[in-house]
Amino acid sequence: MQSQHSSNTSHLPSSLVTPQATAAEVVDPQHQIQYLKNELKKAQALAALGELTSTATHEFNNVLMTIINYARLGIRNRDDASRDKALSKILEASERAAKITATILAQAKNRSESMEPTDLASIVSDSLVLLEREMRKYRIAIETQLAPDVPKVVASGNQIQRVLLNLLINGRQSMPEGGTILIRLNTSSDGKFVELVIRDSGSGIPREALPHIFDAFYTTKDGPDESGKGGTGLGLAACKEIIDSHQGRIRVESTLGRGTAFIIRLPLSNDAKAAG
Numbered sequence: 001m002q003s004q005h006s007s008n009t010s011h012l013p014s015s016l017v018t019p020q021a022t023a024a025e026v027v028d029p030q031h032q033i034q035y036l037k038n039e040l041k042k043a044q045a046l047a048a049l050g051e052l053t054s055t056a057t058h059e060f061n062n063v064l065m066t067i068i069n070y071a072r073l074g075i076r077n078r079d080d081a082s083r084d085k086a087l088s089k090i091l092e093a094s095e096r097a098a099k100i101t102a103t104i105l106a107q108a109k110n111r112s113e114s115m116e117p118t119d120l121a122s123i124v125s126d127s128l129v130l131l132e133r134e135m136r137k138y139r140i141a142i143e144t145q146l147a148p149d150v151p152k153v154v155a156s157g158n159q160i161q162r163v164l165l166n167l168l169i170n171g172r173q174s175m176p177e178g179g180t181i182l183i184r185l186n187t188s189s190d191g192k193f194v195e196l197v198i199r200d201s202g203s204g205i206p207r208e209a210l211p212h213i214f215d216a217f218y219t220t221k222d223g224p225d226e227s228g229k230g231g232t233g234l235g236l237a238a239c240k241e242i243i244d245s246h247q248g249r250i251r252v253e254s255t256l257g258r259g260t261a262f263i264i265r266l267p268l269s270n271d272a273k274a275a276g
């Protein structure tokens with residue numbers, strides 16, 4: 001085993017020991033921490049894209065099954081009424097399929113990790129397209145209250161979508177018997193922030209657990225559920241890191257047995273404040 005004080009750098013990742021790196025940089029713990037943080041961010045972004053792709057593939061497959069079934073129905077039944085019905089169902093399903101692929105493409109290219117003026121309402125509706133089937137399966141009703149006049153915020157759409165998916169899945173998992181999730185988007189009363197609230201009617205969080213929920217690896221779940229989600233304890237830690245990096249705030253309000261709300265505030269740009 002290598003001594004911690006060794007100046008031998010052979011145990012460091014090769015990209016850290018660049019030809020340009022001086023000996024001081026290589027052993028500088030701050031430099032190493034920054035490097036590892038960047039690597040972790042990349043890994044998290046890839047994992048999020050992977051999760052999104054797998055959710056979307058399920059959704060897509062479901063839509064294809066609808067199309068195939070109605071096409072069969074149309075072939076079997078030769079009367080106009082049945083054929084009209086089959087064709088309109090096929091059209092509806094195809095439009096949904098197009099929406100699903102558009103969402104994935106947006107995640108993969110347009111909506112980069114970079115910070116740009118972002119319409120949070122459209123991030124909310126894209127996220128719901130992806131979770132529609134899952135929410136129906138677990139008998140979760142989704143209510144949205146999206147104020148129409150909310151200005152764009154400077155944000156990474158990808159990262160905000162990741163936050164939203166994490167919170168919606170946590171909400172869903174807190175309601176094994178089904179329930180309601182409310183998503184509210186509005187400008188704060190002082191006009192300085194955009195507020196996004198995700199409220200569930202689930203189990204709630206015990207008071208003594210509240211200080212820990214944003215800690216990395218804190219989880220009360222035994223492992224992934226049958227949809228392959230949860231149990232890592234990184235979801236809320238990632239949400240907090242993302243919101244912090246947007247100079248925003250995320251906080252929680254919870255009542256045991258009644259439900260939980262996560263409240264996110266993102267600062268409005270000066271332009272948006274001036275316009276409003």
Ligand SMILES: Nc1ncnc2c1ncn2[C@@H]1O[C@H](COP(=O)(O)OP(=O)(O)OP(=O)(O)O)[C@@H](O)[C@H]1O
Binds near residue numbers: 203229
């Ligand atoms: N909406 C909620 N209702 C009740 N408890 C919650 C809710 N959201 C989070 N929690 C609690 O906080 C813990 C941490 O949540 P977090 O999302 O970080 O991890 P996880 O859901 O357990 O795993 P994963 O990282 O895979 O999402 C959960 O295990 C759960 O105990």
Ligand SMILES: [Mg+2]
Binds near residue numbers: 166169230231235236
């Ligand atoms: Mg979670």
